[in-house]
Amino acid sequence: MGKPTDLVQGTLDLLILKTISLEPMNGWAIAKRIVQVSGNVLQVQQGSLYPALHRLEHQGWIKAEWRESENNRRARFYSLTAAGRKRLKSELENWRRLSSAIGLVIEAV
Amino acid sequence: MRWLAGLRGTLRSLFRRRRAEAELEDEFRDHLEREIESNIRAGMAPGEARRAALRLMGAMALHKEQCRDWRGTAWVENWARDLRYAIHTLRRTPLFTAAAILTLALGIGANTAVFTFVENILLRQAPVRDPGQLVFLNWGNSVNLSYPNYRDFRDRNQAFSSLIACRYNAISLSVPPRESYRVYGYEASGNYFETLGIRPFLGRFFGPPEDETPGANPVMVISHRLWQSRFAGDPNAVGRRVKINGFPFTVIGVAPPHFGGTELIVSADFWVPAAMGREIEPGYNWLRSRYDGVVWTIGRLKPGITRRQAEENLNRVAYEIASRYPNLFDAKTRFHLSPPGLIGKWLRGPITGFGMVLMSIAGIVLLLACVNLAGMLLARGADRRHEIGIRLALGASKGRLLRQLMTESVLLAAGGGVLGLGIASAACRLFSGWRIKTDIPFETALQPDAAVLCFTIAAALFTTLLFGMGPALQAIRTDLIPSLKDAPLNRFRRWSARDLVVVAQIALSVLLVICSVLVVRSLRHALTLNLGFEPRNAVSVSLDLTLQGYNRSRSLSFDSDLLAGVSALPGIQSAGIIDYFPLRTGEADTLVSRADRPVPRPSARHYAIAYGISPGYFRAAGTRLLRGRDIDEHDRQGAPAVAIVNQALADLLFPNENPLGKHIRGSLNAADSGNEIVGVVETGKYESLGEDPQPVVFRPIEQANTGQVTVVARTALPAAQAAQMLRKTILDLDPELTLYNVGSLQDQLALPLFPARAAAIVLGAFGFLAMVLAATGLFAVVAYAVARRTREIGIRMALGARPREVLASVLERTLVLCAVGVSIGTLVTMAAGRLLSAVLYGISPRDPATYAAAVLLMAAVAILACWNPAARAIRIDPARTLREE
Numbered sequence: 001m002g003k004p005t006d007l008v009q010g011t012l013d014l015l016i017l018k019t020i021s022l023e024p025m026n027g028w029a030i031a032k033r034i035v036q037v038s039g040n041v042l043q044v045q046q047g048s049l050y051p052a053l054h055r056l057e058h059q060g061w062i063k064a065e066w067r068e069s070e071n072n073r074r075a076r077f078y079s080l081t082a083a084g085r086k087r088l089k090s091e092l093e094n095w096r097r098l099s100s101a102i103g104l105v106i107e108a109v
Numbered sequence: 110m111r112w113l114a115g116l117r118g119t120l121r122s123l124f125r126r127r128r129a130e131a132e133l134e135d136e137f138r139d140h141l142e143r144e145i146e147s148n149i150r151a152g153m154a155p156g157e158a159r160r161a162a163l164r165l166m167g168a169m170a171l172h173k174e175q176c177r178d179w180r181g182t183a184w185v186e187n188w189a190r191d192l193r194y195a196i197h198t199l200r201r202t203p204l205f206t207a208a209a210i211l212t213l214a215l216g217i218g219a220n221t222a223v224f225t226f227v228e229n230i231l232l233r234q235a236p237v238r239d240p241g242q243l244v245f246l247n248w249g250n251s252v253n254l255s256y257p258n259y260r261d262f263r264d265r266n267q268a269f270s271s272l273i274a275c276r277y278n279a280i281s282l283s284v285p286p287r288e289s290y291r292v293y294g295y296e297a298s299g300n301y302f303e304t305l306g307i308r309p310f311l312g313r314f315f316g317p318p319e320d321e322t323p324g325a326n327p328v329m330v331i332s333h334r335l336w337q338s339r340f341a342g343d344p345n346a347v348g349r350r351v352k353i354n355g356f357p358f359t360v361i362g363v364a365p366p367h368f369g370g371t372e373l374i375v376s377a378d379f380w381v382p383a384a385m386g387r388e389i390e391p392g393y394n395w396l397r398s399r400y401d402g403v404v405w406t407i408g409r410l411k412p413g414i415t416r417r418q419a420e421e422n423l424n425r426v427a428y429e430i431a432s433r434y435p436n437l438f439d440a441k442t443r444f445h446l447s448p449p450g451l452i453g454k455w456l457r458g459p460i461t462g463f464g465m466v467l468m469s470i471a472g473i474v475l476l477l478a479c480v481n482l483a484g485m486l487l488a489r490g491a492d493r494r495h496e497i498g499i500r501l502a503l504g505a506s507k508g509r510l511l512r513q514l515m516t517e518s519v520l521l522a523a524g525g526g527v528l529g530l531g532i533a534s535a536a537c538r539l540f541s542g543w544r545i546k547t548d549i550p551f552e553t554a555l556q557p558d559a560a561v562l563c564f565t566i567a568a569a570l571f572t573t574l575l576f577g578m579g580p581a582l583q584a585i586r587t588d589l590i591p592s593l594k595d596a597p598l599n600r601f602r603r604w605s606a607r608d609l610v611v612v613a614q615i616a617l618s619v620l621l622v623i624c625s626v627l628v629v630r631s632l633r634h635a636l637t638l639n640l641g642f643e644p645r646n647a648v649s650v651s652l653d654l655t656l657q658g659y660n661r662s663r664s665l666s667f668d669s670d671l672l673a674g675v676s677a678l679p680g681i682q683s684a685g686i687i688d689y690f691p692l693r694t695g696e697a698d699t700l701v702s703r704a705d706r707p708v709p710r711p712s713a714r715h716y717a718i719a720y721g722i723s724p725g726y727f728r729a730a731g732t733r734l735l736r737g738r739d740i741d742e743h744d745r746q747g748a749p750a751v752a753i754v755n756q757a758l759a760d761l762l763f764p765n766e767n768p769l770g771k772h773i774r775g776s777l778n779a780a781d782s783g784n785e786i787v788g789v790v791e792t793g794k795y796e797s798l799g800e801d802p803q804p805v806v807f808r809p810i811e812q813a814n815t816g817q818v819t820v821v822a823r824t825a826l827p828a829a830q831a832a833q834m835l836r837k838t839i840l841d842l843d844p845e846l847t848l849y850n851v852g853s854l855q856d857q858l859a860l861p862l863f864p865a866r867a868a869a870i871v872l873g874a875f876g877f878l879a880m881v882l883a884a885t886g887l888f889a890v891v892a893y894a895v896a897r898r899t900r901e902i903g904i905r906m907a908l909g910a911r912p913r914e915v916l917a918s919v920l921e922r923t924l925v926l927c928a929v930g931v932s933i934g935t936l937v938t939m940a941a942g943r944l945l946s947a948v949l950y951g952i953s954p955r956d957p958a959t960y961a962a963a964v965l966l967m968a969a970v971a972i973l974a975c976w977n978p979a980a981r982a983i984r985i986d987p988a989r990t991l992r993e994e
Binding site for chain 2: 026027028032045046047048050051054055057058066073074075076
């Protein structure tokens with residue numbers, strides 16, 4: 001598997017925002033989802049997910065609430081706020097522009 | 110909006126810290142459980158599942174900490190923790206803490222006290238409307254204008270919305286049922302109150318119409334203080350009939366509390382219209398005297414007019430006036446505007462100078478205190494090297510440690526600031542309670558206010574940065590390995606920060622000690638100066654015959670009766686009369702020129718102080734007659750006009766000539782044959798102790814009477830008894846008279862000596878403070894240095910070093926540092942000497958004896974400081990110290 005790919009901060013934010021844009025999720029599920037959807041390429045060190053979640057919450061892009069999850073357990077569920085949705089949109093556009101630009105550079109030889 | 114959410118989150122989590130903490134724990138636990146379950150489902154053994162989950166989680170404590178950081182309350186929590194930790198650390202070393210706080214308190218207290226003084230005297234403005242627009246008119250070196258000139262300037266200038274004149278004067282006030290007493294206040298122009306824009310506390314103020322016709326409106330406004338003290342706060346005081354110098358006046362109003370005119374130090378207790386000047390001072394019509402400068406002039410600038418423009422305008426008006434009155438103005442004389450409050454330039458200059466000297470000395474004391482403390486903290490930092498090393502090794506960030514060390518410093522500074530404020534307010538109370546023995550209402554109350562508080566806080570913060578930053582940076586720059594092994598850093602051959610601190614400490618102390626010794630010696634010098642009279646064994650009483658309406662002939666006969674009466678008293682060796690006694694207020698200036706030369710141009714004119722004296726005055730005052738004769742009973746009205754001059758005047762007008770028999774003129778009249786000089790007396794001090802030799806002319810009271818009387822009697826009797834005899838003799842002649850300045854000449858020197866005494870006390874205190882700080886600072890640093898070397902000394906002793914060698918090695922370093930510090934301090938002081946020479950008299954700013962004394966003193970302090978630790982060092986038992994380590 002090799003060394004897990006380092007996630008630069010901005011990218012992790014994007015991944016988190018995108019992941020919870022479908023439905024509210026708890027931290028563990030977010031981590032699992034990112035690993036799973038990326039086909040085990042993106043390895044999140046699970047602990048470092050939480051500071052990012054708390055930061056995004058502090059910044060007002062996501063909100064958290066304690067909810068019952070399956071089999072009567074309580075978990076902290078994160079969901080996007082309206083501001084977060086806008087943020088996700090602009091982050092996505094940024095990302096697409098950046099990645100297509102990088103694509104152009106590395107394909108052009 | 111986002112920041113609002115953040116703020117809300119911060120506040121919420123601040124108040125629900127415990128719950129937030131529990132939720133954080135829950136969240137991480139929940140995550141781990143899910144991961145473990147998922148691992149078990151994937152087929153791992155429970156132990157293995159748990160280990161894998163933890164591995165994937167990473168450094169959980171760190172992540173939690175990072176989460177807490179995003180709660181937004183981290184800084185508050187960290188700060189609170191730092192504070193708790195700092196308090197704990199400081200309490201563990203009570204001696205250090207007490208010494209540090211006391212050192213800072215002395216430094217901050219001294220500065221706060223000096224700042225309070227400066228703020229109260231120099232910066233505070235009179236309680237009037239828009240005080241910033243008010244300016245005091247200085248004309249050349251004079252603060253006075255004549256009243257007719259004032260009126261011309263008032264009517265012709267274009268720069269002022271109004272211009273007021275006021276004449277500070279003493280009156281004899283009688284409020285019917287009681288005896289009369291002397292009160293100081295203003296004869297003021299009618300626009301005085303409306304220009305200042307204040308409202309009466311009771312009754313009303315007078316206005317311009319009441320100042321139009323001379324003698325027409327005998328009305329009086331009294332100060333709130335006078336109303337309280339002499340009218341017992343009577344609400345019906347308005348309308349009361351009183352007498353000023355025997356002339357009936359009516360009280361029409363009471364000024365608001367704390368208002369004593371625009372000038373802060375000499376405050377006024379009454380105001381009457383200037384048009385009443387003749388009634389108050391019978392026989393002296395200053396209202397019409399074009400050539401006598403008698404009033405202070407204060408103006409309110411028109412909006413948008415700068416001081417420079419106003420000065421230009423006044424100079425132009427002066428030029429116009431001068432063209433009408435020959436010999437009135439000199440072309441070189443210029444107007445200069447200064448803020449009111451300190452009688453124009455007259456007091457502002459000297460007080461500003463004194464204030465600046467005090468501020469700089471207090472600043473140096475604070476710097477010294479900081480250096481001291483920095484030294485103590487450096488030593489302490491070295492002690493804590495081990496602790497700091499451990500914390501760095503455990504992953505504490507340097508910023509975090511720095512913050513913690515600075516928290517300690519801030520705590521110390523806060524303690525020092527609070528205690529310093531206490532010290533300063535005690536010092537100010539002491540100063541305010543200091544009453545000078547004079548009847549002029551001097552206002553010396555110092556009131557600390559919000560500005561002072563801000564200053565203290567700023568001083569405390571500044572000191573924190575100054576003394577705390579260096580040691581804190583030094584402390585966290587620790588190399589981990591040696592500090593963890595607790596090995597003594599054997600690098601002290603190099604100059605360390607501590608050495609620099611010692612040098613700076615000694616240099617600053619030398620600077621302060623030399624300065625204070627110089628100033629104190631110069632003041633002592635001033636006190637033993639030849640005053641031109643002998644203050645011991647003499648008493649005097651003053652009175653003002655013009656206040657009781659005496660005319661010239663009544664005055665003269667009163668004078669001779671008084672002199673005869675006093676001379677006949679038992680125990681009185683000699684007695685004499687002078688109109689105004691030197692070194693008090695009131696003496697008059699006169700033009701002096703040689704009668705054998707033409708009337709000099711304005712710029713070449715000399716002025717002298719003029720006194721009127723009776724025969725026998727010089728003997729009674731103890732003034733030495735150098736040449737010629739004293740005046741006698743033949744020098745009366747109608748006889749040839751004579752004068753006695755002092756040596757300074759003789760030197761000025763008759764250099765290398767015998768002045769006896771020459772004539773001097775006191776007017777611009779070329780036909781005036783002047784007064785013949787019949788005697789020369791020694792030069793004394795007349796206006797202030799610090800003055801340069803002043804030319805003075807004494808004329809017989811028979812020939813130049815002012816109605817002012819100070820009778821001086823030389824006696825071996827106790828002063829109180831002799832003064833009582835004098836008082837009785839005078840009141841037997843006329844029981845209506847108001848007497849003032851009753852007592853020994855020595856007591857009455859209190860006022861002229863006040864600035865010198867105040868300076869001597871303050872600077873002496875600063876010098877002493879500097880010495881104490883230097884000694885304690887040095888002692889702490891040296892003692893610490895020796896203590897650090899205990900192990901090394903033990904090894905040396907064990908290896909057979911003799912005590913003398915060990916002692917030498919301990920002393921050597923300190924003495925080298927001392928020598929360097931003393932040299933730097935001496936050089937800096939010599940360089941600064943030129944600044945100091947402005948406040949010194951009778952002593953050179955490079956007086957070698959003072960330097961030698963200060964250097965010896967500092968050397969003694971240094972040796973004493975290292976003697977005890979050194980002596981302890983050689984008594985060290987080698988075996989024990991080695992075992993201890």
